[in-house]
Amino acid sequence: MSTRVTQAVTAVCFLGMTAMLLGARSGAVAAQADRWSVVLTTAAGQPQDVWVTGMGNNTVGWRGGGVLCLGRLADGVPEGQRATLQANVVQGGVIGPDGTPVAPGTYQFLDFDAGELIPYTVVAGQTFYVLLDIYIVESNFPVLPTGTRFALMFVFDAVLGNQSVPMFTFVNFGGGFEPFLAEGILKLILTSHP
Numbered sequence: 001m002s003t004r005v006t007q008a009v010t011a012v013c014f015l016g017m018t019a020m021l022l023g024a025r026s027g028a029v030a031a032q033a034d035r036w037s038v039v040l041t042t043a044a045g046q047p048q049d050v051w052v053t054g055m056g057n058n059t060v061g062w063r064g065g066g067v068l069c070l071g072r073l074a075d076g077v078p079e080g081q082r083a084t085l086q087a088n089v090v091q092g093g094v095i096g097p098d099g100t101p102v103a104p105g106t107y108q109f110l111d112f113d114a115g116e117l118i119p120y121t122v123v124a125g126q127t128f129y130v131l132l133d134i135y136i137v138e139s140n141f142p143v144l145p146t147g148t149r150f151a152l153m154f155v156f157d158a159v160l161g162n163q164s165v166p167m168f169t170f171v172n173f174g175g176g177f178e179p180f181l182a183e184g185i186l187k188l189i190l191t192s193h194p
Helices: 003-021
Strands: 035-042 050-057 061-070 083-094 105-111 116-122 127-139 149-157 159-172 178-193
Touching: 035 083, 035 127, 050 083, 050 127, 061 127, 083 149, 105 159, 116 159, 149 178
Parallel strands: 105 178
Antiparallel strands: 035 050, 035 178, 050 061, 061 083, 083 127, 105 116, 127 149, 149 159, 159 178
16 A cells, blocks of 8 residues: 555544544443444554544444554564555444344453453443454455455443543454454544434
8 A cells, every 4th residue: 555545544534533532522321322433543552553433323324434554563463464454434332222243241352462362241231332344455464365355343341432441353254253352452532422
């Protein structure tokens, strides 16, 4: 991917984050919002390359997207391998009231740093999800060639505001969602709008 395209994608993501920050409210999440705004990005001092913004609901639809860069900062990526993933937000909300892409329950997610499985419990009414349609723009990974499409879903505790929180991902290559990674701490800005 060219430097200009990368700069453009980064600029759009940061403009979206700034716009959503201006309306941020904090506190416990409402059971269901007329419209959600969400920003997922790299937390201060954390080694990730994640920039995703979205606004909408599952009735009218979502607008937003971003980029995930796999490379030297990503857990478990071998030296010299890299991929650029285009992300489009297609669903999101509180598990239960806004949809149930995965059943409530405790799942095990791989933590590459610790080399172990980390449990996270998806709770109806308390867990937020952001479902992304992923397109591999550029890759030298043998298992993720350029042009591959799949679904990636971030889940985390649903609390309104601006904070750094642990996040977990599910992946779906066509056979249903499976627990994937304990992503570590990401920056979250979550707001609801009547």
